Amino acid sequence: MPINDKPRRPRPKLITSLLLFLPGLFLLANLILPALSGPRIPRVPYSFFIEQVQDQEVARVSVGQEQIQYQLKDEADQPGQVLQTTPIFDLELPKLLESKGVEFAAMPPPGNRWFTSLLGWVIPPIIFVAIFQFFNRRGGPQGALSVTKNKAKVYVEGDANKVTFADVAGVEESKAELQEVVEFLRSPQRFTEIGARIPKGLLLVGPPGTGKTLLAKAVAGEAGVPFFSISGSEFVELFVGTGAARVRDLFEQAKKKAPCIIFIDELDAIGKSRNSGGFYGGNDEREQTLNQLLTEMDGFAVGDKTVIVLAATNRPETLDAALLRPGRFDRQVLVDRPDLEGRLAILKIYAQKVKLGDQTDLNAIATRTPGFAGADLANLVNEAALLAARRGSLTVDNQDFAEAVERVVAGLEKKSRVLNDKEKKIVAYHEVGHALVGALMPSSDRVEKISIVPRGMAALGYTLQLPTEDRFLLNEEELRGQIATLLGGRSAEEIMFGSITTGASNDLQRATDLAERMVTTYGMSQVLGPLAYDQGQPNTFLGEAGMNSRRMVSEQTAKAIDQEVKDIVETAHQQARTILTQNRDLLDKIALHLLHQEVIEGDQLQEWLSQVQVETDSLNNHQPQAELVEV
Ligand code: ADP
Ligand code: MG
Ligand code: ZN
Numbered sequence: 001m002p003i004n005d006k007p008r009r010p011r012p013k014l015i016t017s018l019l020l021f022l023p024g025l026f027l028l029a030n031l032i033l034p035a036l037s038g039p040r041i042p043r044v045p046y047s048f049f050i051e052q053v054q055d056q057e058v059a060r061v062s063v064g065q066e067q068i069q070y071q072l073k074d075e076a077d078q079p080g081q082v083l084q085t086t087p088i089f090d091l092e093l094p095k096l097l098e099s100k101g102v103e104f105a106a107m108p109p110p111g112n113r114w115f116t117s118l119l120g121w122v123i124p125p126i127i128f129v130a131i132f133q134f135f136n137r138r139g140g141p142q143g144a145l146s147v148t149k150n151k152a153k154v155y156v157e158g159d160a161n162k163v164t165f166a167d168v169a170g171v172e173e174s175k176a177e178l179q180e181v182v183e184f185l186r187s188p189q190r191f192t193e194i195g196a197r198i199p200k201g202l203l204l205v206g207p208p209g210t211g212k213t214l215l216a217k218a219v220a221g222e223a224g225v226p227f228f229s230i231s232g233s234e235f236v237e238l239f240v241g242t243g244a245a246r247v248r249d250l251f252e253q254a255k256k257k258a259p260c261i262i263f264i265d266e267l268d269a270i271g272k273s274r275n276s277g278g279f280y281g282g283n284d285e286r287e288q289t290l291n292q293l294l295t296e297m298d299g300f301a302v303g304d305k306t307v308i309v310l311a312a313t314n315r316p317e318t319l320d321a322a323l324l325r326p327g328r329f330d331r332q333v334l335v336d337r338p339d340l341e342g343r344l345a346i347l348k349i350y351a352q353k354v355k356l357g358d359q360t361d362l363n364a365i366a367t368r369t370p371g372f373a374g375a376d377l378a379n380l381v382n383e384a385a386l387l388a389a390r391r392g393s394l395t396v397d398n399q400d401f402a403e404a405v406e407r408v409v410a411g412l413e414k415k416s417r418v419l420n421d422k423e424k425k426i427v428a429y430h431e432v433g434h435a436l437v438g439a440l441m442p443s444s445d446r447v448e449k450i451s452i453v454p455r456g457m458a459a460l461g462y463t464l465q466l467p468t469e470d471r472f473l474l475n476e477e478e479l480r481g482q483i484a485t486l487l488g489g490r491s492a493e494e495i496m497f498g499s500i501t502t503g504a505s506n507d508l509q510r511a512t513d514l515a516e517r518m519v520t521t522y523g524m525s526q527v528l529g530p531l532a533y534d535q536g537q538p539n540t541f542l543g544e545a546g547m548n549s550r551r552m553v554s555e556q557t558a559k560a561i562d563q564e565v566k567d568i569v570e571t572a573h574q575q576a577r578t579i580l581t582q583n584r585d586l587l588d589k590i591a592l593h594l595l596h597q598e599v600i601e602g603d604q605l606q607e608w609l610s611q612v613q614v615e616t617d618s619l620n621n622h623q624p625q626a627e628l629v630e631v
Helices: 014-036 046-054 093-099 111-142 172-186 188-193 212-223 242-256 284-299 340-351 362-367 374-391 398-410 421-440 476-497 502-520 555-582 584-597 602-609 616-620
Strands: 058-063 068-072 082-085 103-106 153-155 201-205 227-231 260-265 307-313 331-334 445-451 462-467 599-601
Touching: 046 058, 046 068, 046 082, 046 093, 093 103, 172 188, 172 201, 172 212, 172 307, 172 331, 201 212, 212 227, 212 260, 212 307, 227 242, 242 260, 242 284, 242 307, 340 362, 340 374, 362 398, 374 398, 421 445, 421 462, 421 476, 421 502, 421 555, 421 584, 421 602, 445 602, 476 502, 476 555, 476 584, 502 555, 555 584, 584 599, 584 602, 599 602
Parallel strands: 058 103, 201 307, 201 331, 227 260, 260 307
Antiparallel strands: 058 068, 068 082, 153 227, 445 462, 445 599
16 A cells, blocks of 8 residues: 655745735735724715715814715714715815814824734734644645645555556456566666667556556556556646646656656546636646646656656546657557456455355356446455355355345445335336346346346336346347337336336437447448448447437438337337237236235246247337338
C-alpha cells in the first residue's frame, strides 16, 4: 500500500493565505460589518433635506464629507427620526442652517470607524489562517485545505506490499506491452545507446475496474522504481491555478527520483478536449492544468533521466488531441475486460485469500460471469466469503458464489418491498413468460432462476439467464430468440390478463434496441441488405451501446428501417404469444408455484422448462419474405 515518502509539507505561507482569502475578506467587510454596525439609516435626496431644513423640521445636523446625518425635531412623545443624505458641494449650507436655528457640527473624524474597519480586515484573516493551519495539522498528509501541496502518493521500491505482474491476471496482452516499459526503466542505456527514444507517455485505456491502476503499480513494482500516483480529479479542485502548480511540483519531485513512474489516474478529468464545449466548456483551471502537463511532458527530454508517465482513462475519445501527439501519450495500451480464461485466472488470485470448499468450481463461476471486470471478480469473491461467513460455514462453497453472482449482477435483494397480491400475480406470469419463451429459443443462455423477489431499484421480479459459455458472435436466429424472450413477459400478461402493465417497458426498450441494431448495424435485414446504417462506434469495447447515430439516409430508407425493426419485433411478439398459448397449462402451473415459492430454480425449473413444446410449423412463418425494396 502507499507509503508516504516523507511527504514534503510546504507550510502555507501567511502571505499566500492572505491573498487567497481576500475575496472572503471583501465580502466580510462589505456585507457583514455594515450589518453589524446598527440599523440602517434611511437615505433621502439632498433637496428633500433642504426642504425639511427650510420648513424648520430639522433639529440637528452633522455634516461629513461623504454624508450628512440629521435628526428631525422630536414629536410629542418620541425622539425625532434620524435620516441621512449625500451632500453636494454647498457653501451656503452653514448659513442656511444657522438662519433656521439648526444645531450643526462637522461629523466626528472617521478614526473610530477606520479602526473598526481595520479590525475587519485584520481579524478574519487571522481566524482563517488559524483554521487553515488547524486543518492542515489535523488532516496530516491528506490535509483538507492544503493548497499547493502535492497529493501524489509515492510507492517505493522494496515496499513489502509491492505489486507485481503476478498480481494482475487476465490482461496478458497489456502485460506484454508493459513489460517493455519495465525494460526501459531497468536499463535505459540499452535503448539510448543505439539512439532509440524512450517513450515518455503511455496511456492505459479500458473500462473501469479492469486493473489499469493495478497494472501501473505492477510496472513500478517490476522495475523497482518509485511510483508517483495522482488522480486527475485531484488536480482540479479548490482554487484556480493550483492544478498547474501541482503538476509542476509533481514533475519536479519525480525528476529528483528518476528513474521513476508518474501515474496520472483519470486523465480525462484534466485532459478533456479543450473544444468540447458544453457545460464544462471553457474551464480555465482545467485548461491551465492541461497546458502545464503538456509543457512538463515536453520538457523532460533529458538524457539519462527516465521518467515515464503512465496515465489511465476509460474515456479516451474525450481526450484533447494535444495529449496524444508524438512525444506525449503516443502509445496506448488497451486493458479490456477479461475473457473466460482471464476470469478464471483472476478468480484464482482472489480465491487464494479465502478458504474454498473442496467442491468449489471456479471454472463454473468464471463461465457465469462474462462481462465482469477484475474489480467485479475481486468483489465477487469477497461477497461470497461474506455470505459463507454469515451462513456459519467454514469454507466458501458453490452456493455462496452462486448467490454472490446474483448479488453482483442484480443488486441486493430487497425483501422489504412488498407487492400486493394482484401485482405479484402479474409479475409471476410475466417472469414465467420470459422463462418459457427463453427455454425454447436457440441461444446459449440457459434460464437459471425465476424470482418475484424484488431486486435493486427497478426490477419487480426477474428471470436470470446465464450463458453457458462466452459468446462473441451471435447469429440472427439467436438475436431473434433474445427479442422473443424479452417480449415473453409482456405476451404472458396479454394472454393471462388481457391487459398490459408498465412493468414491461424496459423489456420493450431492449427488444427494440436489439432489433434496430440487427437492421442498422449487423446488416441482418434481407430487405435492407448488408449495409451499416449507423455511424459505427469507435469504442464498442467500452460497452457504450446506443450512442449510434444513423448515417444520412433517404426518407424512404429511414421508413424501410423503421418498418423492418417493427417487423422483427412484431414477429418475435407473435412467436412469444404462440409459444405461451400452446403451453398455457405449463404457464399456469409454474406461475402458481412461483407465487407460492417466490423463487424457482435448479432441477425443478429445468424439469419444467424441458416440457415446453411448440408445433414447429407455427413458428416457422417468422422468416422474413425476401421481398426486395429499392432503397
Ligand atoms: P481501474 O484502474 O482499471 O479502474 P483498478 O486497477 O483500480 O481498476 O482495479 C481495482 C481493483 O480490482 C484492483 O485493486 C484489484 O484488486 C482488482 N483488479 C482489477 N483488475 C484486475 C486484474 N486484471 N487482475 C487482478 N485484480 C484485478
Ligand atoms: Mg483506476
Ligand atoms: Zn420483463
